[in-house]
Amino acid sequence: MTLLSIEGLGISFGGLKAVNNVSFGVKPGEIVSVIGPNGAGKTTLFNMISGVYQPGSGKVILNGEDVTAMSPHLLARRGMCRTFQNLQVFQSMTVLENTIAGYHLQEGGSVLADILNLPASRRRAKTAEAGARTLLKRVGLERAAEREAGSLSYGSLKRLEIARALALQPRVLLLDEPAAGCNAVETEEIDHLIAEIAASGVAILLIEHDMKMVMRISNHIVVLDHGEKIAEGDPTTVSRNPDVIAAYLGTENAAG
């Protein structure tokens, strides 16, 4: 059974069709990767799924419910969370606080209790902190817990975003280039982490440039080029697809 299904999503900016009629599905515990050259429309696709952009056409179905263009905070309540290619951390908050922020829905209570510093409010905050510390350990950032997030390296911030997203205990997780800016060791760690999250039953949608990583951990790969889905299938099928090879070689030459 499909948890997240994308049905004919499309959007245009000015005359440019950034994404055109893309469909696929993700099941619980499955890792589906979206690959394609720079500017192919991968991030734009994520932005539509996660409610940041309103799709021009098509639907997003989450667990049987039409959630197209739903506000991100409502998607979060339904179990969808994401990370960002161009980092979106809370710069002036500590690493720990950034992670605790992911517990917002679980720790949320009345403002009145918060202003009066009632025991209920403190208890919620404590529970969230304990959870956040465990998550930071899981992504290897426990020693940076008290540091201001803005002072971390790019690769560490990527992991911080994953920890924050995990705090929501999502059923669907969208990761936009989680290994960008990470060295080989860190990439492998993230690789393991993603596999582990999927193994716990989370449906994962992944954008990643590191092809080795993509081929290793994906159950299914969707290839975008110029906003169109040009191929999909398991890693072996996709890597042998001539259109895919052409799209990649084409841009590499153009960029090179």
Next chain:
Amino acid sequence: MRLTAKSATLLGLVVLIALAPLFFPSGFYYRVGALIFVNALAVTGIVILTGWAGQISLGHAGFAGIGAYACALAPVHWGIHPALAVLLGAAVSAILAWLVGRPILRLKGYYLAVASLGMGILISMVLNNERELTRGPDGIDVPDLGMRALLKAAGLDLSNGEFWYFFCGIALVIGAWLALNLHDSPTGRALRALHGSEIAARTVGIDVAKLKLQAFVISAIYASVSGSLLALQNKFITPDVAGFMHSVEMVTMAVLGGVGSVAGAIFGAAVLTLLPQVLTVFAEYEQLVLGLVMVLVMIFLREGVVPSILRKIRGRGE
């Protein structure tokens, strides 16, 4: 660590309020102190709204006007005790803030600045023009709170200046305590998160519009209580309390001290309340000085005076 920052601010404030009178050259300074506390209370609300929720209000004096005139009118017209009139004013301010903020804060951008500016002007116009009720620009008497008499009966005989100094001082300590509670709470963290990255805040489930609205309502209550206390201690109030210049004054005080910091709010309020008392020229050129302070702080101390100093001290400590 957070807890100590909070207790340090509160402890510092209590000690300052308690000890400052030892250095007062004359009884007049009790009145100046009380004015500082009243202003600092309103500015604490601005810190919550602007420093934490990232929204700008140019009409907060309107809420101070509501709080002030609630104390002037409700006891006379409806026989409500002045102390309850403070609560009535706060409730009216909160409801008005909710009504104005709800549609506006769903939009992205700084529309609240424009909407609140309009709201402030409207309130000011009503206070000036509804002469039958408010007596217009000449101002109106405000009934006595009656608390000083109660204290006297209980054996504590304070002068008028002393009473309002300590009464407003206690109000400020409570206001600062509540604000600092909020800062460290889940709601406060969510506020700071949305200030850091609105899009990320939304993806972790924060209802950004609702949170901004809560901050606006809370800050309106602060301004309203501040206006009430001003009216009650002066026993007289004019529509100037709701004027645009008063709104600008609040924002400038917050910016000077450091718009994200409660201690900064109190510092900013203290400096800009003291200045006109010490330098009489200031009163004449108030608008000029406020503008200059804004520009200089923005150029040299982006975070405001208090956070900049704290950063220096911490930087040296490491």
